[in-house]
Amino acid sequence: MTVFERRSTLSRGTTAEELAAVLREMIMRGEIKPGTLLREETLSTQFEVSRRTVKEALSKLAHERIVRHYRHKGTQVTKFTAADIRDLYRARKTLEGVAAQAADHISAIQLQRLEHAFENLKSAIAGGDPVDVVARDLEFHQAIIGSIESERIDDFFADIAVEMRFALSVLESAYNESTDRPDETLAEHEAILDAFRRGDSESASNLVYAHAHTYELLLVEAVVAAES
Amino acid sequence: MTVFERRSTLSRGTTAEELAAVLREMIMRGEIKPGTLLREETLSTQFEVSRRTVKEALSKLAHERIVRHYRHKGTQVTKFTAADIRDLYRARKTLEGVAAQAADHISAIQLQRLEHAFENLKSAIAGGDPVDVVARDLEFHQAIIGSIESERIDDFFADIAVEMRFALSVLESAYNESTDRPDETLAEHEAILDAFRRGDSESASNLVYAHAHTYELLLVEAVVAAES
């Protein structure tokens, strides 16, 4: 499927953005593996866009840290190290933790968004599509961040979420771990939501921290296994 | 001064990056005012670079929120609203607050960085150059963020810092306010540093929060004055 075909159906976005989206999905689905060198000329012919447009798309992905760019050498799909995971999750735990501390003075709208996100996660788990589950999971956590009520922090967390989704998709073992236990996953999230409902910022903060920490350990373990 | 001349002296960076740097400085210094439309063709001839390169530079600045891009219409220098300032400072207070909470288990290296940043701020204030003072001030706060020990959060705060520097430079009244009281500015920062030295995370957190809040009010006041 070329980018060209997509444009015909829906042209809501620049060509570079659409190409970036396609590449992002391909990388997420494992069709392009970490470490792969993405050559501008190759992608240009493959997707029937100019080399310049490819450059722009790669630039966007580089900003999301999905790929790394090296001047005059090329851009390669990021290979996660244990340090990457730890840094990523330190950021996540920090933000979610402080967001949860706002549970005792959360707005009605924010709570409603949390409820909504939880319902989506619930039906996604019922559906059973792992890709969907991970997406909805992260959307729930994005909703938690929303209680900080800062657009800039929301955007920042969205970037982080992309990276986490990438890390999860690459490390299949951890990925399965997160989707093979639907009941526990749901229960953990419901516990967090419940703390928000009660306005119990103390336990909300502890729960999100522990939740994130669990995944961090899983991913770090998976990445050191993959490195060897 | 064209970008071309800069390249001859030191070519550490792409042309687009250098152009972005030049434009950023011009905007910061008020040579290009908020609301100004930046036309690609104009900049292209003015700085003797291709339109394509101009596009890239503007794209970078847009990501820093210094300019806003509208498809097929152009990019204009951002005009700060009160809402922007509040969002910006909510992010800042959140991050600095949580960073200060780590004061009780800060690493020796981080404390040393704080001390170093404070010394720089001290001599900048003694020097009396407002531009330098603001830069060193923000570097001190960047050092505070460092105690979270997350590269991604450091980068995020660096973006925020650029915006704050921009906001300060635009709103001259608030700008002067911050540099016309050298003794108080120094004292406030020293109090924060002292809390870190003592490992008193409680007061460190309160101090940075209050410090940021003071500036927030100043800037909001300045921006509503400018809007009328």
Add this chain to the structure above:
DNA sequence: TCTCCCCAGATTGGTGACCAATGCACCAAT
């Protein structure tokens, strides 16, 4: 006179061909 529509000009989005700058692998000389 007012409203709506359409069109021409201006500006950005995107392409393709081209050259320059840089990095890398290979090879020769010491």
Add this chain to the structure above:
DNA sequence: ATTGGTGCATTGGTCACCAATCTGGGGAGA
């Protein structure tokens, strides 16, 4: 084995060009 070219592949950047889209102003119609 190390050093210092040398050529090739790839990216950085320019230029000329066309397509897509926004904007403003001038009719056509009520």
